[in-house]
Amino acid sequence: MTTPDHAQANHTYPPTAAVPPAARRALFADDRLGMGNFLDRVRDVHPAPREPYLWAVPRGGTPEDAHPLSLDGITRIRDAYAAWFHAAGVAKGDPVAVYLDDGIGYFLHYLALSSLGAVPALVNGRMPAPVAADYLARMGAVGVVAESGRLTELRKAGGPGTDRLHFAVDAAAMPNERTADSRLPVLFPYPHADADPIMLCHTSGTTGAPKAATFGHRQFFLGKRERLLSFPQADEGNRLLTALPQSHSAGISYLMTATLLGLPTMVMADSDGASVRAAMRAFEPTVVAAFPQTYVDLASLDLAGWGSSKVHTWINTGDSAHEAHIRALVRYGRRPDGKGAYLPGSRFVDGLGSSEMGMALFRKVSEPESEDYGRCVGVPIDVVDEVTVLDDEGRPLAPGQPGRLGVRTPTVTPGYWNDSRRTAQSSFSGYWLTGDVVSQSEDGRIFHLDRIPDVIRTAHGNVYSLPMEEVMLSVAGVADCAVIGVTDPETGRQAPFGVVRTEDGGPEPAELLDTLNAALTAAGQPLLHGAGSTELPLGPTGKVLKRRLREDYASVLTDAITDGAGGARSKAALARSRPSAAPYEAPKSHTKTVEESA
Template identity: 45%
Template sequence: MRLRSVKRHLASVPRMHFGPSHRGLRARLELLATRQLGAGDFLWHALERGQDHQAPLFHHLPPGGGPEDVVVYSLADLRDETERYARWFHSQGVTHGDRVGVFTRNGMASFVHFLALNSIGAIPAVINPNMVPDTAARYLSRLDAVGVVVDADKLGPLLNGLQDARPFRFTASQEEMHAAPPAGPLPPVYPYRHGDRDPVLISHSSGTTGMPKAATFGHRQFFAGKRPRIMTLPSGRDDKMLLAFPASHSSGYSYMMMATVIGLPTLVMESQDGATVAAAMRWWKPSVVTGFPITFSELIALGLEPSAAANVTTWISTADASHEAHVRELVRLGRHRSNGAWRPGSHYLDGLGASEMGMALFLNIHGPDTEAYGRCVGYPEPIVEDALVFDEHGRELGPNQVGFLAVHTPTVTLGYWGDHELTHKSIRQGYWLTGDVGYRDEKGRFYHYDRTTDVITTRRGPVYSLTLEEEIFKACRVVVDCAVVGVVDPVEPTSLAPIAALRLIDQANLSAEELLNQINVALRRAGRHELAALVISKGENKIPLGVTGKVLKREVRARFAHLLLSDDDDGGLEVARTPTEQSVLRRLAAQPAVESDAAHA
């Protein structure tokens, strides 16, 4: 919105009553008109236009805690904590452009580090607390970080992982730093004034395809997609948000940014599992719930009671597109306004994005009466200038032709830190390749079929793993999480055959054989490729998960690559193979004996 039109609109905006922490309509329109507002300085703009700096804003729920354990932060608390951390970093010689690792499970501390480092022009390199310390050490070494703040119990393992790398200038435990008094003066220029392309964050990918990639986010770029949401994110006087994104993830930072800017009271969760989120919903009573699809699938598997979601109007998910079976259940819960009255049913904002995108770039809004499923991710967000589908040669494809999704948008990462080759390979004709396979229909809606690394090349042609997972979730309510991958096909070893690794609810009493038969019946009915086998985990999970809770398909592929070639023990997981695969396995097992007898004769 142009500044002139905003000023003209401000004159006609009526004064409305909001809660003490909320920014009213006038303040939000002024923020929207502020060109220099970005990811590096939003706190100071929020302070300038805040209604009550002492009003509760963030409510931090520590691990294993309940409502009595919540630590409350106001806008003034954020300002004071940011300044205190900034003094400490400045005393350590941290200055403009330095990379500093932030490796803590304390979500609010992680956010304050983000604010403090940006306030002195440094660049936070934030790491998910679930990352293995050795991997974190190698990752930070690649970034040439000058130092790291880390939870005390991870400090030793992290330093051990740096034995063959340049040592940090400083290391600090999060606990000691938090308890330390302010150290020394602030920089002569405080807060630092960011240019449009100044880096404000280095955020790693989920690592599902290997060593996490280091996506760089810029001051203006990282905030570009958030500007419109200043006016669209639910933020009335009774709205409250529950943040089930990891606070250390770029998605978590995004919604904490928005909460700060518009003054939306937010419960910051340290755990994203369904049981913990459901428990918090019962007493926090949020109207907006944000999280990755795995959190919502666990909520459904647990049978989230309607009373816990009674106030929910909006569910917000990003990263991978969500599955129909989970969305349909969630939109039946909660409430929405229609003709001035509350009606049953909520809305689910399903966003397809990735770490490199800076935000979800495709959005499908589901409601109790919508029917745009079938892996539909909806239309490109308004911030996206163009979106299309390429073939493998870089030619644009027409409607209903499956290829590689690409976008042209100001929200895309500035690039991968220190890896110009990877950055260059991700760009084609000025478009950023998202790493997804899909198509668009005649109406301009896009569909997400798979990640490029997860497409299964079978004897019958390509099989898209997400389309099989979609049917599995619809057919089997006991499945909490699912990963379909390709393993070596014993009939044609140069091809792959699809199998599924499933995580089930504890109460599931189906055998692997029963479940495999049930799934393949559903896949046949849907016209999809059947599974050759499946492995299931109940109770304690034995299926590899990434730092954000996503199943690591790369590791699943490696672990079960020869599942159809051998019946060796699979580490306590229950395994089932189709009768055809069992027959092939018996034939393979018999071959060495036949060859040995012939040699003996």
């Protein structure tokens, strides 16, 4: 049974901690404001630092279990943690790993470690312990704070990632209040210079071992100062619900924004659709921020009567979202029309970014009336100096030609921690190479075609998986999907193969393949040579692990599939045995080579 939008929650979430307009303007004009000092800067100008503005929902908890936090409360915890780390010998420049269940803990440890001039290295709790141990070793972490279960798994994984740690502390044992004998450095909080590193966040690991992207005090704040004046404000009745992974730079960024604005914000530790929907019912947000996988889940749920009526904006970052999921969400809520009234339906702000870009650098706003899809991720935001599309030799390509995306912007990471060679290889002539394959239209819009390692290299030219997936998601019964390259027995190269997660009670791939290929043909896209059904494996940040799918299905077109084969392959349907599967023909504008990069 659903609960009406106007139902009263057990908590109240008044905007009593809202930062007044005059204080926001003072912060906006503060040239020294940055990612390393925003907590203390806003406390200096805030008239009500004791009023809560964050409500943190724990892992497995409900909104009724949410813990309220104020500026003063966060500062007390920050100082208690910092004193513990200081006593453990943590000093300026030391990387310390934070490996937790998702949620507010990452933000609190980030504040504590950066206040010492140390470098918090946020490790997603979904990262397997052996991978995390290797990552800690490559990063040179001096210590780790984690839940006891993860500490046990790290010790089992062994290796230099754990052998060289100076300390490994159970997060539950960390003090929330300073004791009488606890000490902080004489100079506290540490006064960050512009170039000082303030955080390490790992890449998704979907194309290889996760890399540690560095974030700087000024660099990471660039492009975000404008939120002080332009982001939905608390005194206008706004509330933010964030289901972003708080171990990711985006999670920290939006909690920084909430802190600078005093914006009532519910912080989720669980990001699945059912948990987020329950939080929406209790919190009635106007803005929801999440990664694409949360929106995949929400799009499959009925949100009417679950706190969706006041949502005016959905914010997506990381990978761009799919049209089918955007359309399912923007039909809820209401949007200001700029004249004091509201229009039915909400808007979806899609931002293509990566850890290395420092923030989402491409922005596209979709509303119920929007038709501009086809993997369009919009245009660069103001902080971007220049965008280019390059071929494999570094030459700029004409509009419509697919190639490597390069950006020039001051928000780009200073580099990969302890990996100067990879840092040097990730740029070309001043452009940061994002690892994406895109094309650019005559009017400057960017269309996202693929990640470089996921390009399908057929005997007839390159095939790009993302536009194919957009079409497949429009087919009834398809909840989610991924297109990968598998060995083509006829050419020895690759052929497109679809891995489909159907809706509950939906058809098997054998029944869907003809329909999928008919939709692809109508859209001018290449055909699938087969389709299989399985749960899509996800990385720590919720991205589909296509490399694992390529391993699982590598020989699916060459192996004999029998009814008794079992596993995912027993559910595969092969287009090569079907008259309706026409030979693949690559679009002429999409045949340039884009080789895999390191």
